[in-house]
Amino acid sequence: MKKLKSILFYPALTISALIFVYPFIWMLVASIAPENEIGNLTLVPSALTLSSYSQMLDKIPIGGAFVNSIIVASSITIGVLIFGSMIGYALSKLEFKGRDLIFYVIIFTMTLPFQITLIPQYIIMVKFGWIDTYWALIVPYLINALSIIMFRQYFKSIPDSLIDAARLDGCNELQIIFRILWPNSMPAIITIGIITFMASWNEVLWPLIVIRDESLMTMPQLVTLFAVGGRAESQLGVKLASAVMLALPIVLAYLFFQKYFIQSMASTGIKE
Amino acid sequence: MEYTGLNNYVRLFNDITFFKSIGNTLIFLVIHIPLQIIVALFLAEILNQKIKLMGAFRGAFFLPVIVSGVVVTILWQQLYGYDTGLLNRLLTGIGLGKIGWLTDPNIAMTSIAVMATWKNVGLYIVLFLVGLQTVPVQYYEAADLEGANHWQKFFKITLPMINPTIFMVVILSTIGGFSLFIEPYIMTGGGPLNSTVSAVLYIYKQGFFYYHMGYAATLGLFFALIILAVVVIQKKFIEKDN
Numbered sequence: 428m429k430k431l432k433s434i435l436f437y438p439a440l441t442i443s444a445l446i447f448v449y450p451f452i453w454m455l456v457a458s459i460a461p462e463n464e465i466g467n468l469t470l471v472p473s474a475l476t477l478s479s480y481s482q483m484l485d486k487i488p489i490g491g492a493f494v495n496s497i498i499v500a501s502s503i504t505i506g507v508l509i510f511g512s513m514i515g516y517a518l519s520k521l522e523f524k525g526r527d528l529i530f531y532v533i534i535f536t537m538t539l540p541f542q543i544t545l546i547p548q549y550i551i552m553v554k555f556g557w558i559d560t561y562w563a564l565i566v567p568y569l570i571n572a573l574s575i576i577m578f579r580q581y582f583k584s585i586p587d588s589l590i591d592a593a594r595l596d597g598c599n600e601l602q603i604i605f606r607i608l609w610p611n612s613m614p615a616i617i618t619i620g621i622i623t624f625m626a627s628w629n630e631v632l633w634p635l636i637v638i639r640d641e642s643l644m645t646m647p648q649l650v651t652l653f654a655v656g657g658r659a660e661s662q663l664g665v666k667l668a669s670a671v672m673l674a675l676p677i678v679l680a681y682l683f684f685q686k687y688f689i690q691s692m693a694s695t696g697i698k699e
Numbered sequence: 700m701e702y703t704g705l706n707n708y709v710r711l712f713n714d715i716t717f718f719k720s721i722g723n724t725l726i727f728l729v730i731h732i733p734l735q736i737i738v739a740l741f742l743a744e745i746l747n748q749k750i751k752l753m754g755a756f757r758g759a760f761f762l763p764v765i766v767s768g769v770v771v772t773i774l775w776q777q778l779y780g781y782d783t784g785l786l787n788r789l790l791t792g793i794g795l796g797k798i799g800w801l802t803d804p805n806i807a808m809t810s811i812a813v814m815a816t817w818k819n820v821g822l823y824i825v826l827f828l829v830g831l832q833t834v835p836v837q838y839y840e841a842a843d844l845e846g847a848n849h850w851q852k853f854f855k856i857t858l859p860m861i862n863p864t865i866f867m868v869v870i871l872s873t874i875g876g877f878s879l880f881i882e883p884y885i886m887t888g889g890g891p892l893n894s895t896v897s898a899v900l901y902i903y904k905q906g907f908f909y910y911h912m913g914y915a916a917t918l919g920l921f922f923a924l925i926i927l928a929v930v931v932i933q934k935k936f937i938e939k940d941n
Contacts, residue, residue: 436745443742444759447817451762453785454774540877542899543923546906546916629767631881632899636907647769654773655885663777670773674766681765685758688765693825 479664515578830864
């Protein structure tokens with residue numbers, strides 16, 4: 428029975444795994460194959476060429492979009508870590524009037540579907556004059572309820588005696604957060620950092636709404652408009668090359684930190 | 700500011716396309732959620748058998764989860780292509796006819812739901828793996844003594860024990876499914892015959908194609924109420940069941 432199991436399981440698993448990985452490999456190969464061979468199922472093109480990539484570089488400012496995405500996703504991640512830990516600290520370790528009320532209000536904002544706030548948030552951006560600026564891409568995401576809740580939860584497990592000792596040594600509140608709590612909260616920081624960076628790297632609806640200037644577009648937005656607009660001129664290779672560029676940074680990070688990615692996302696149950 | 704009274708709501712209740720877009724979103728959910736649970740549970744069950752290379756397999760299933768929906772959609776648009784798509788080439792290769800994966804109004808939304816399942820299932824496999832590991836081994840040992848077969852063990856022990864995980868998956872994929880946007884936006888633009896216009900895509904079009912900002916905000920509010928209602932009903936079922 429045991430043998431039968433392994434005879435059945437491994438082929439079934441390998442086929443299933445291929446279903447999930449093969450399309451990505453095909454995409455990568457197709458992006459470096461000659462245009463007339465892309466429709467083939469085969470993974471071995473007769474020649475390798477970077478012409479799809481050089482044509483794409485001529486058509487869209489993908490390099491600039493890459494820089495924009497890095498700036499936006501990094502700023503958001505840093506902001507979420509700083510503000511999330513500050514608010515999480517106040518809500519878990521400081522005593523003040525209305526603390527629980529504030530916490531419940533923060534939880535309430537999480538239960539509101541984004542479909543409700545999308546248009547009002549856009550109108551605020553218009554009133555601020557932030558359309559077509561980095562501000563519109565970054566500022567609305569700087570404070571995030573999930574990160575506050577996770578930091579609060581994690582800080583609760585850190586003993587008060589550590590904080591009292593730091594206070595006696597003359598640390599102020601900010602020093603307590605960043606010098607004492609941060610080094611002791613690496614699992615929380617890694618988890619929140621990964622899910623925040625990934626979510627902002629892949630975000631596409633909001634950039635589509637607030638950015639129209641091509642030089643300010645993030646990668647997912649630029650690749651989306653390239654794919655639906657006419658500019659790819661039904662050249663499959665060029666389209667796929669732009670998709671590869673968009674996927675590559677996250678896939679590379681995933682290959683190195685696979686365990687952290689899976690743990691982080693499973694612990695929050697979040698997806699893009 | 701100018702108040703328009705209830706004009707936007709009157710318009711909403713006469714807007715056939717909006718209700719169609721909500722119906723489309725519900726169709727998406729009805730196909731996507733059961734499919735996702737069955738596939739995720741099946742693969743998690745296999746991965747839970749203490750097999751070798753478990754990490755590598757899990758890593759493979761998880762790959763689409765981390766990749767942008769834009770990439771996945773562009774990729775599947777090629778797989779689903781009518782004349783040159785890989786799926787139709789496979790079908791004609793084994794002597795079957797072509798299928799209009801994205802061009803047949805009766806099939807297009809199902810195609811999108813299958814793609815979304817492929818993209819997200821890795822996350823739910825991991826959640827189910829966590830759930831499966833909470834089932835005490837003694838239960839299975841006792842069942843073995845009674846001579847229960849694999850299916851009996853699955854339906855009598857595993858399923859009831861991982862009920863909480865199943866409900867979590869239902870709620871998470873419901874909320875995720877209601878935000879369906881980029882897949883139809885890139886793949887079909889909502890067509891054919893509006894069969895893949897999701898509610899968010901319709902709100903987006905009203906707001907940013909036609910610049911009916913106030914009307915789009917009304918639609919957003921109304922749609923959010925529907926989401927809340929569906930989630931509350933699901934939670935009621937969960938509480939009743941436990």
